[in-house]
Amino acid sequence: MRRPNKDSQARLSAESLRLVGSAQAVVQAASRYEERYLERSLDGLLQKVLKGNHQEQIDAALNHLFSNDLAAYDALMEAVEANSESMQLELEENGVAVKYDCILVVAPILAWTRFSIASGAIPADLLATLSMHLQAHMLADGAKLALSPNLYSIDQMPRSHGEAYTLTQRLAQAALKSSTLSPSKKLPEAAPFLADTRYLIAAVAVPHGQPFFRWQMAQHQANFAEVKKIALEAWREQALPNLGRMLPGCGLELLLPEAYYIACREADKAIRPVSVRAAVHFITHTLGRPPEDFCAAIAGFGEEMSEGQVDEYRISFLIKDEPQVVYGVVWPIYGMDEEDAANQGLSPSGARRATVDVICNLLQEAGVTDIKRYSERFAPEYCDDCGTPLFVDLDADLAHPEMPDDTPAGGAHLH
Template identity: 35%
Template sequence: MHFADYLYSPDQLPQGYAETRAFAEDLWNAAAAGRDMKVDARRLPESQVFVSDVRYLMAAVQVPAGRPVFRWNEADGGRPASLAAWREQGGPNFQGLLTGCAYEVLLPDAYFAAWRQADRDTRPFALRAAVEYLKTLFNEPANRIRAVAAPYYEHWLEEWRIGFTLANSDEVVHGVTWPLLGHEDENADLGAEIEALLKSTGIGEVRMLDTRMPLEYCEDCGAPLFPNPDGENVHAELPEDMQGTPAQLH
């Protein structure tokens, strides 16, 4: 097994099938020559900065024809056991690359399947990460944080958005989007899933709006607008005295 020696952000992955095929060929060629693929990170697009997102580790695996690629492909293997083993044995190897970050490693899989699964697993991770981020940033316990979640529509339900405020304020200080995936539509009970997840973080209040919010973005920076406790679409902004690196500048 040989790796591409870089952790890719979603916007650095090859775009479309032709680029993906070319990338795979480079990786296969490196693997066939018995080495890892050297990635020149300066030639990749700059990754955007989020409170939490996904990083991809890519590998080429050579196995004799007809033999399993993954441990969980074997008769006595299984995904849950493989994931537990990978977390325990593989997980710590990422510590040096992700200093000071909370991270979760996901089960290795075929490229597109892993990508789809990562999209799915990122949604709850982003919500939990947002609560951790706000606890640290404001130095407040979870029960002093409030979340307001609402469904966002264009013609149909497009996504859910979750605005976060402190308990004593209606100002939205941070927001997270929860995109729909695959065949999900308004019949999927995403609201219940989001509500249960938010409650499990121990935050003080979870307000679920049943208003259909319009899918609006900031006209200046294109950031999505988030629901405040009054059901209005607002820009998520840190208080002025805290507007450091991750904040909005307008």
């Protein structure tokens, strides 16, 4: 999604200008060797900025390039993410300094429930068990691992590239020293959703130039896809029963542990259909009605300045023949969705239709077959009192979702 042009070259700091120039130079490289040299130069600039936690300098450079040079924007964003989720450290072994490559890894957990989804400190015995299974099933031989002693919600994850860099450094050093970090006591409260993602975060360290994951090892590269599939199946089989201890009353699905940013993006995409199914399950059980007693309305929402772009779909649930929206789910649209659509040759309107078709299919599979689609785009509005998104009713008016007055107490939020 394009950002508004809030900056200009004249307003950029000297450090931001250097980042802009370096990113543009990478894009204009005429050979692979030249590109690698320029990437190393950009990496050096970014490591200084990240170490000083000067996120504003990175953001200013990204905003400028987003408005003026999308190719350089992509190059800078890729470099920022790479440098905040990975680094090189040295460890003295037998009097010799050995260089290690380190990367921040996330193992996403999709969870859904009618109650609450836990987060926070992981018991020491569970932490040791999960570390053992990650090491045994996912990591390459010789890899060192440090698993964070916290189970994170999205609200508790690093909120900037600088924070991600700091976490990478702390966990990478723990991996090299075979030490364990203490659970954080300052994590914010997790928002109460019925379907949400939880994250195990770890650092993996390997001798310089060696593979991180089992399927990247030389003997597995010829059939890496099959080895990756087997590794994921083994991780799910071993980790699910253990994670059930910390996430009681939840349905769980484990995604492939991968590098920090790609794993988070895959989790963002994967939780959307889970949220739709969880919503239908919740309203049918809470209100004691079968799915066919409900209807749904799907509407696209986007800012007025975004020239027809849909930023999210809001799915309204109503009891048939009753006007009130009883529940709502938000289906956000990400940049990777737009890229996938473009790769499939879909126009923006075609991509919107395809997304709505996916949502409709999920609703129908869950038993809600009376579905209204709105072709017009709505401006995103929220409740002034509680911040809840407003959803479209069957008269195309925006409404606050409210369960009937006689609904049993204790329902969780999902929006």
